[in-house]
Amino acid sequence: HFTLFPGQPRWPAGMEELTYAFFPGNDLSNTVKGVFANAFARWSEVTTLTFRETASYLSADIRIGFFSGDHGDGEPFDGMLGTLAHAFSPTNGRFHLDAAEDWVVAGDVTESSLPTAVDLESVAVHEIGHLLGLGHSSVEEAVMFPTISSRKKKVVLDKDDIKGIQFLY
Ligand code: TQI
Ligand code: ZN
Numbered sequence: 001h002f003t004l005f006p007g008q009p010r011w012p013a014g015m016e017e018l019t020y021a022f023f024p025g026n027d028l029s030n031t032v033k034g035v036f037a038n039a040f041a042r043w044s045e046v047t048t049l050t051f052r053e054t055a056s057y058l059s060a061d062i063r064i065g066f067f068s069g070d071h072g073d074g075e076p077f078d079g080m081l082g083t084l085a086h087a088f089s090p091t092n093g094r095f096h097l098d099a100a101e102d103w104v105v106a107g108d109v110t111e112s113s114l115p116t117a118v119d120l121e122s123v124a125v126h127e128i129g130h131l132l133g134l135g136h137s138s139v140e141e142a143v144m145f146p147t148i149s150s151r152k153k154k155v156v157l158d159k160d161d162i163k164g165i166q167f168l169y
């Protein structure tokens with residue numbers, strides 16, 4: 001079953017359009033940006049929320065960046081594997097990814113990918129769940145289940161993810 005954060009924080013009612021921006025220092029390709037756009041779309045399809053990219057990093061609701069090691073928020077990344085990314089409950093909006101991972105951004109992660117390969121869209125869909133207010137789920141098929149098999153793609157929302165997000169929005 002899905003869980004929420006203590007106090008059930010959510011983005012305020014009436015705030016249906018959330019903006020997101022990429023850390024300007026990363027200079028990401030359109031392919032990478034497209035992966036995030038697809039991940040946001042999976043959640044907007046089942047809620048009244050919409051997501052729009054903005055160039056203004058500081059004023060965006062959701063701020064996305066790739067960082068390595070200690071990046072100034074007291075939660076340093078740990079190099080390859082281990083922690084892949086972190087995101088915080090509403091309305092924090094911080095969404096950081098570990099730059100040290102072998103992120104797979106184009107095409108499919110498969111059994112023959114590097115053992116360290118991590119599918120970016122799978123992690124993005126999971127972290128956006130946290131950004132919107134979902135904790136972890138006990139349902140193994142859910143994207144909010146707290147483990148992911150390496151070299152696997154898990155991007156389709158399960159009924160349980162949908163029930164959770166539709167409870168909030
Ligand atoms: N990052 C953890 C996660 O997103 C951070 C975390 C631990 C967390 N406990 C939390 C965030 C409670 C919010 C609430 O779960 S991670 C997975 C999964 C990670 C893990 O790098 O370990 C995914 C990132 F689900 F596979 F384990 C993405 Cl998909
Ligand atoms: Zn961080």
Ligand code: ZN
Binds near residue numbers: 136146
């Ligand atoms: Zn998680």
